Amino acid sequence: xxxxxxxxxxxxxxxxxxxxxxxxxxxxxxxxxxxxxxxxxxxxxxxxxxxxxxxxxxxxxxxxxxxxxxxxxxxxxxxxxxxxxxxxx
Amino acid sequence: xxxxxxxxxxxxxxxxxxxxxxxxxxxxxxxxxxxxxxxxxxxxxxxxxxxxxxxxxxxxxxxxxxxxxxxxxxxxxxxxxxxxxxxxxxxxxxxxxxxxxxxxxxxxxxxxxxxxxxxxxxxxxxxxxxxxxxxxxxxxxxxxxxxxxxxxxxxxxxxxxxxxxxxxxxxxxxxxxxxxxxxxxxxxxxxxxxxxxxxxxxxxxxxxxxxxxxxxxxxxxxxxxxxxxxxxxxxxxxxxxxxxxxxxxxxxxxxxxxxxxxxxxxxxxxxxxxxxxxxxxxxxxxxxxxxxxxxxxxxxxxxxxxxxxxxxxxxxxxxxxxxxxxxxxxxxxxxxxxxxxxxxxxxxxxxxxxxxxxxxxxxxxxxxxxxxxxxxxxxxxxxxxx
Ligand code: SF4
Ligand code: SF4
Numbered sequence: 001x002x003x004x005x006x007x008x009x010x011x012x013x014x015x016x017x018x019x020x021x022x023x024x025x026x027x028x029x030x031x032x033x034x035x036x037x038x039x040x041x042x043x044x045x046x047x048x049x050x051x052x053x054x055x056x057x058x059x060x061x062x063x064x065x066x067x068x069x070x071x072x073x074x075x076x077x078x079x080x081x082x083x084x085x086x087x088x089x
Numbered sequence: 090x091x092x093x094x095x096x097x098x099x100x101x102x103x104x105x106x107x108x109x110x111x112x113x114x115x116x117x118x119x120x121x122x123x124x125x126x127x128x129x130x131x132x133x134x135x136x137x138x139x140x141x142x143x144x145x146x147x148x149x150x151x152x153x154x155x156x157x158x159x160x161x162x163x164x165x166x167x168x169x170x171x172x173x174x175x176x177x178x179x180x181x182x183x184x185x186x187x188x189x190x191x192x193x194x195x196x197x198x199x200x201x202x203x204x205x206x207x208x209x210x211x212x213x214x215x216x217x218x219x220x221x222x223x224x225x226x227x228x229x230x231x232x233x234x235x236x237x238x239x240x241x242x243x244x245x246x247x248x249x250x251x252x253x254x255x256x257x258x259x260x261x262x263x264x265x266x267x268x269x270x271x272x273x274x275x276x277x278x279x280x281x282x283x284x285x286x287x288x289x290x291x292x293x294x295x296x297x298x299x300x301x302x303x304x305x306x307x308x309x310x311x312x313x314x315x316x317x318x319x320x321x322x323x324x325x326x327x328x329x330x331x332x333x334x335x336x337x338x339x340x341x342x343x344x345x346x347x348x349x350x351x352x353x354x355x356x357x358x359x360x361x362x363x364x365x366x367x368x369x370x371x372x373x374x375x376x377x378x379x380x381x382x383x384x385x386x387x388x389x390x391x392x393x394x395x396x397x398x399x400x401x402x403x404x405x406x407x408x409x410x411x412x413x414x415x416x417x418x419x420x421x422x423x424x425x426x427x428x429x430x431x432x433x434x435x436x437x438x439x440x441x442x443x444x445x446x447x448x449x450x451x452x453x454x455x456x457x458x459x460x461x462x463x464x465x466x467x468x469x470x471x472x473x474x475x
């Protein structure tokens with residue numbers, strides 16, 4: 001662990017965008033699974049995800065970043081095509 | 090500058106005018122109101138460049154001050170009693186974010202029962218929130234502490250907020266003779282605020298106030314403990330530098346007639362003056378007595394207090410707040426300084442002056458008389474009619 005002497009005071013994060021490096025997806029009890037047959041790439045899940053766990057490539061929704069997904073199920077609720085199912089881990 | 094006849098609140102406002110902070114946000118509450126009233130006059134008259142923000146509550150005042158200090162602005166506020174209580178949620182956040190906000194507290198009893206007079210129950214309830222705390226005996230010291238406060242809080246080894254306490258009404262509203270400093274001396278003494286990693290430094294973007302897991306929380310708290318310890322040395326240095334511009338000498342633990350004293354009384358704030366008068370009276374009668382005031386209350390000047398109490402027969406510690414279910418806070422602090430002393434003096438706790446009850450020289454005399462007669466008790470709630 002870091003020595004307290006080397007830590008910035010006051011809980012300051014001196015490098016922005018550090019959350020990319022920290023894995024925070026390990027307390028999930030359900031995982032979202034997308035059915036590509038039903039998905040119309042509307043991006044609702046991407047907009048609604050409170051984390052940044054929906055992966056989009058070339059304007060296509062291609063899956064979830066499980067190192068950041070919390071399993072909250074908001075994407076499944078937001079999907080107009082019911083293309084996302086929450087599956088127990 | 091020529092001497093002034095001035096009350097404590099106006100003296101603090103004058104010091105603030107000379108410092109000219111970047112931001113001030115405060116909500117009026119007696120007996121602090123005069124500070125921000127006078128100061129907002131200075132703002133309205135263009136005598137300072139401060140951005141004065143009117144807020145809807147003390148909670149908002151301190152939230153704004155914490156944020157503005159994070160942004161990199163030298164930030165002042167003032168409050169008292171219920172106002173300080175209403176700030177409570179923010180007090181440990183301001184300190185944990187290491188934002189050196191300067192706050193004047195006009196000490197007033199905490200309700201209830203409803204009471205607006207002086208005692209130390211507001212400050213004592215806030216004493217472990219990570220703020221540096223200093224106390225003043227008179228209007229001169231209220232002014233001097235206000236000038237010195239930013240230097241202590243903003244020092245890079247400290248970076249913690251500071252409360253400058255003055256007794257409500259006794260000092261805030263009473264007019265005393267006071268020698269102010271020249272504004273240019275104040276300016277160069279206080280210097281510029283050099284914040285560490287301010288939010289408004291957009292070339293070096295940073296995040297303030299992030300969430301901590303246990304490991305980091307623990308270490309951040311320890312960093313604050315070290316910063317508080319550093320405040321001892323920093324305050325001593327600031328007192329020393331202040332003497333150069335003012336000729337006035339302050340010590341972390343003030344002692345009066347203590348060198349050969351056998352019985353001493355420890356007291357905070359304006360009562361120290363009363364206690365010194367009682368010491369004079371008893372000295373004239375040949376009694377070996379003395380008075381002590383920890384001018385710096387947080388961090389607790391442990392070693393200095395131990396040194397001041399060494400070799401004494403007994404010490405009375407006066408608390409101006411009601412510790413319901415324990416001993417007084419100051420008493421408990423003094424006792425920690427007696428722990429590793431060989432042949433430590435006996436220590437007695439006196440509760441006095443609550444809710445503005447007069448603390449007279451006659452009352453204080455009985456404390457010494459108790460000790461001299463070997464009749465002092467561990468705990469005395471003074472002046473309650475049977
Ligand atoms: S379950 Fe929640 S966190 Fe995971 S992708 Fe869906 S919306 Fe985002
Ligand atoms: S909300 Fe549903 S349909 Fe829209 S992109 Fe996401 S998974 Fe596909």
